Amino acid sequence: MTILDTRLAAAPAASLAGRYAALRNRTERLAAPLSPEDQTIQSMPDASPTKWHRAHMTWFFETFLLLPYQPGYRRFREEFGFLFNSYYEAAGPRHARPKRGMLTRPSAAEVGAYRAHVDAAMDRLLRDPPAEALPLIELGLQHEQQHQELLLTDILHALSQNPLLPAYDADWRDPAASPGLARLIPGPEGVQQIGSGGESFAFDNETPRHKVWLDPYRIADRLVTNGEWLEFIADGGYRSPMLWMSEGWAACQAEDWQSPLHWHRREGAWFQYGLAGLQPLDPDAPVRHISWYEAEAFARWAERRLPTEAEWEAASGLPGFRDAEGIGWQWTGSAYRPYPGFRPWEGAVGEYNGKFMINQMILRGGSMATPPGHSRATYRNFFPPTARWQFTGLRLAADAA
Amino acid sequence: MTILDTRLAAAPAASLAGRYAALRNRTERLAAPLSPEDQTIQSMPDASPTKWHRAHMTWFFETFLLLPYQPGYRRFREEFGFLFNSYYEAAGPRHARPKRGMLTRPSAAEVGAYRAHVDAAMDRLLRDPPAEALPLIELGLQHEQQHQELLLTDILHALSQNPLLPAYDADWRDPAASPGLARLIPGPEGVQQIGSGGESFAFDNETPRHKVWLDPYRIADRLVTNGEWLEFIADGGYRSPMLWMSEGWAACQAEDWQSPLHWHRREGAWFQYGLAGLQPLDPDAPVRHISWYEAEAFARWAERRLPTEAEWEAASGLPGFRDAEGIGWQWTGSAYRPYPGFRPWEGAVGEYNGKFMINQMILRGGSMATPPGHSRATYRNFFPPTARWQFTGLRLAADAA
Amino acid sequence: MTILDTRLAAAPAASLAGRYAALRNRTERLAAPLSPEDQTIQSMPDASPTKWHRAHMTWFFETFLLLPYQPGYRRFREEFGFLFNSYYEAAGPRHARPKRGMLTRPSAAEVGAYRAHVDAAMDRLLRDPPAEALPLIELGLQHEQQHQELLLTDILHALSQNPLLPAYDADWRDPAASPGLARLIPGPEGVQQIGSGGESFAFDNETPRHKVWLDPYRIADRLVTNGEWLEFIADGGYRSPMLWMSEGWAACQAEDWQSPLHWHRREGAWFQYGLAGLQPLDPDAPVRHISWYEAEAFARWAERRLPTEAEWEAASGLPGFRDAEGIGWQWTGSAYRPYPGFRPWEGAVGEYNGKFMINQMILRGGSMATPPGHSRATYRNFFPPTARWQFTGLRLAADAA
Amino acid sequence: MTILDTRLAAAPAASLAGRYAALRNRTERLAAPLSPEDQTIQSMPDASPTKWHRAHMTWFFETFLLLPYQPGYRRFREEFGFLFNSYYEAAGPRHARPKRGMLTRPSAAEVGAYRAHVDAAMDRLLRDPPAEALPLIELGLQHEQQHQELLLTDILHALSQNPLLPAYDADWRDPAASPGLARLIPGPEGVQQIGSGGESFAFDNETPRHKVWLDPYRIADRLVTNGEWLEFIADGGYRSPMLWMSEGWAACQAEDWQSPLHWHRREGAWFQYGLAGLQPLDPDAPVRHISWYEAEAFARWAERRLPTEAEWEAASGLPGFRDAEGIGWQWTGSAYRPYPGFRPWEGAVGEYNGKFMINQMILRGGSMATPPGHSRATYRNFFPPTARWQFTGLRLAADAA
16 A cells, blocks of 8 residues: 555645654753763664664654655665665665664764755755655654664663663653552453554554454453562572473573563662663552563463453553553563554555564554654564563563453 | 463363373474484574474473472472473573574473373373363363474474485375365455454463454455465566565675575475475475565565454354465464453463564465364464575465445 | 605505505495485584595595596596585595585485495506505505594494484494503603604694603593593582683583483483493593593693693603593683694695694594504694584593692 | 893883883873774674773783782772773683774773873882892883774774764875885704793793794795785785685685775775775785685685794894884794793783784784884784784795795
8 A cells, every 4th residue: 555545644845844853853952961981882782872863763764754745855874865765665675774883974963964965955845745755754754763762772672782871861750650459341342443544653564454253251451560570589480480481591501690680680679771871669650661471471371361452452542441541561362463454554664663563572652752642553673582671671461251 | 361261161180181192292202303402403493303303392281381390399300490491481491592502401202201200190180170271271282283283393493404305204294185276255344353252272472362354355265375475486476676575685685695595496386495405496395484475475476465363253253264284374464463352361371372472474374284173263473574494485465346 | 744754654565456456345344324414414614424424435536646646547527526525625626514514415325436436446556556546546545544533433423413312233332441540750861852753654634753841740541531520510610700710611601411312311311322322421431522622721720730741741651641532522721723844744644734733722632433453642623612523531640640 | 031031131110100101191192093983893702892901901901010019099980990901811800802882981081191190100110119029020021012002903893983084193104115026035944942041121921032944935025015916816816715725715714805894895996994094005015904714815816825923933033034023014834832841920920921922823023003112023913814904915935935
């Protein structure tokens, strides 16, 4: 399908330019606490340097908007077409992903100049954008938001490699989650519809809206907390193979998992490393930085299970369903596969989602690192079951019986 | 759930002993063409030696039937409890899987003695088996059949490592597949039921029978052939990243895939290595020894898709649906996850299936290596998307529109 | 140089055939306790299967003697030229070394037939051997002896991978070493000559005989014992990085060395796994199965050092210098590099030694696995400093001051 | 031994402070062309970031001079004792070497402040240094020089990972080497003396001065050139296994060596990447960035050999022996092992050299990156035989006959 098929209600041109400027500016604010050194390193192949994110978001506008639609536009630097392509085979060869941290040049300052150059050209384009470019403009903005989240998750991982455990921003405050005990609430059952019907922007992987059958189930009204996770630890959760998927147990042993990522034990007390640096662990806050394997083992220990993505989506609008967004992504029991009738977008952006639909698990909701307004009930986030560096937590579910 | 919940219609004791003897004898016949050397080696961690299979099947009866239900029974050799446990955490520690090929002792002959010893004890038990043992007896027989298939797939891989390309059995003849062009036939749609209802034996992962919603679709009446695969190769299928999942393309390049496993090009002609040794490739025979990644890329190239496992099962009883079993397992588009309401069996055999429900794709049908009568429409086979050493092929599907 | 340059005193033809037959027969006797399964597996890339050794020794005679010098001789099987070439680039392509354990065929019995076939042809050749073949015949016999030792070291490693710890030969008895306390005896100093002068067979790497300068030194009259090694362990030898080479300490930690290879602790007592199976550790026997790194760390702990190979050779003929041969190879402080004026043999056998003269350390003497009469004072054995699976021990030395 | 044993002729205090300041200033000038990003990354475990070098040199003075000898001195930051310890077990735990590139903090600027802080304290200490500190002061200065060279070699490797191939300093000019054809000149033979006798500073690994026996030999009066290396390439040097050590050939194939490191072929012409960026290859300049394996293979191809380190040292003072220093380090045929009678320095600096004396080959001379006055005829540089990122070349030798 084309992105136009998502029936994007295009905003008036003036406000589009404004949205563009505000979003692009938000990226720069997120990078502002970081030194040129911070912005350069890559702590693992799955994560990218801040500087690379800033340049890649810009490459996206340059490649998919300015080159096709802005007459006479030329790349800021020809080599950037190679350096900052992420994974688009149709857009030509690219720098090897695990080597993104070797790019000391261009400097952080030059990346800033690249952004300004593209922003100026985009500003001209956005004054009178051609109709066929509108969906790609929207996609570019959504893409910028996705990388804003990754910028935060990746820099947290990078800074965590430093024994000094520096803070990204000492003034950062984690959002407050819903208080109180968790309750299981019954979800909608029978034939239900999930997925995006195109009434507003959605990624191709959220479409088409389609019917599913749901057996009766219940779903928790809030996320699992650090305090509950401490019980799991105390009860030997990380030492009990019977609780784990076979591959999960192998990962747990190979990587010596004994707690969520970024937990530190100092003189008998638990601390958590986060965007504000090392802080005492809050037992009432939702647990985060857990892999799918840990989430699934916890659910078994709790005699519950993970919800499917369809259950999550069907229930997410119910009264009492708290913290859907804003705290942590929520692992589901669903593998990332295409919806019935899925068609990737046409053209180069067809590679956006479809080619990753294997060996990954679906997360729903949204995290404290997700830009406001970016996520929605139909949003499908996905990571491999070993991934721990995102802001990932869980919400429990159970069969109705 | 307990295996009893599958409501196994237990056969009379006499015929049970007969079934046991026939099945156990079949295993020995499968191993008969193999020398002690052939039976010993392990060609990769995923595959096991013939000798190990023969001993492990025996360990299963010894551990789950004789020790609990045959008063006074003692292990043939105490150490075999350790050596031939596959992955049952509840049954104690075990020999490391990648080191199964280091077990030159016990010899193939001693494994034969082990089998005879257990068979004699089982024969006594089967004369008057306690009711609660009946489901485990059935499971042991099913388990023996599963390893009969693995014995063949694993020895084919092991012998293929030898530059001499020796035949497992020079007289082996591949079964004939359905001739003629493939047709797409419409499958049942709307609310359908899949899974086993317990009317006959089924593994826990096939249960419970449950409702699913199926959008309209069509499914091929036969499998994709070698001749069709040659077109895919000729059209650059192995050189076109746009056809592949991202991880699949990485695997294709890293392992230099240019054709299905066991294809050899000699002086301009294609040959296929199989149980009868190297043979000219038959363009009309179904393709086999392909990974899920290759199957999925082929489907995209053919402007089709893989069926989901629910589509496959719902359509498998239709008139005209050919070669469901007996030729090759058929990759589906479904990830291996539990059915709604799934409960693993109780006790140690609860580890049989559930803990592998991640990072694997479902195959349906049955292959030329599957023992007669072992598979069924609800059967869920599963392997990682990179696996190529099984007898794996594909059947295409398409949306109805 | 040519092997002729070693001025081999060729034995009369009759006795040569006798020597040939006796040596070849000895190999078969060494393999006799081993089942076909035992003879097939490869426990690590550095070690080879018994069956492969038996075939490779035979390939050597076939390739370097029968094909060039026996008119009309044809290979027993053409493919064996590929399968059993070890590392001779000049002899054409070869089966990958780490895959030697995949050769279930030819069977052990067929390798026996191969040996008999070549032996019959060699017997004819040896009745009236051409003069230019004599050095290669001698080399083939020496080569057979080297692989006799490797056959034992490699099967010990292979059987040690089996949790049953089977004995190669339950009646095997380790040779007795010299009793009593070690004494340091002064060695010859100043300008000395080492290396082979060609008065009898020597490998090319032992030549030419040449002068070296030796500063005053003392060398132990016997090998370090297990009892002395127990003191090293008790004193924290395996936990003290300051005693170790930097790379040795890394290996010690990565592989979790806490004792020599093949030592087992059972209920508070030490046992040693050897050719007779698991036996109580004899504190008076020389330590064996240690890497160079361990030997060097021990010497530092003992406030001694390893002798250089020149010191060892110069001192080895002194009165009181005990256990030069027959117990264990003795690590020296010398890296394996060519002697001044070294010239490899001409022709394909030029690859015999020269191309391995890097990243390996010299061992002198001979072990309980070395065939009688094979070693000599000028013999240069060599292994990487991590190697532990040979019968390797140490003899201490010190500066004279 | 103690460093004092090297009988350092301590300079008057005033000039010592001047030498210190000049050397420390030279380091900062070397780092000046590099951005904070450039100074942060680590391109492989063997190389270190510029910023880390700058801090580690400073840590050396702080740890071994200021803390013991400057009353009341406190570390600039306590954590730096951990972060910037390289490999001194006696100095306590340290940051893992392969993770040096994760240290975005401290910033390059803060490292500058660290340097200034330590320089101020050192300036005070150097006004009236205690006698027992003099050798360590000298060692600190020598150590600073060694890391000046590594700073250049490591940044060249780091920048070479960037597809933009940025110049370290566009104005850098490689020094001119001796012109003309190479001649073989006879070297001193018989009993010779090599090593440092302590008349001026030397590292412990250069001592003691000792006798060696040298058979007659000849040695080239200049280094092998790029033009000669092009002949080696054209003659199939990188495709001829018979020229190579067995491990060298494996490395050549595994890493796909086809020319020295940093050579690039563009439209039919050869270019070399260096400190000035990409430049046309000068056929008359000495070849550099070759591994020992390549050097040794070249020598065999040229029907020559590498000189031993004793030959090199004995001949280096001969008339006509050109380019001993200032162009490229020269691989020798000698493994890095201790000299007879070697005693490491006492105390923590005893780890300086001794523990690396395995699996490395000796280089002699000095390179264009070596600080002026740092090297000398007895200097022993060492790297593993695979190392290519240093400024490494070769000088040929031959037996006299």
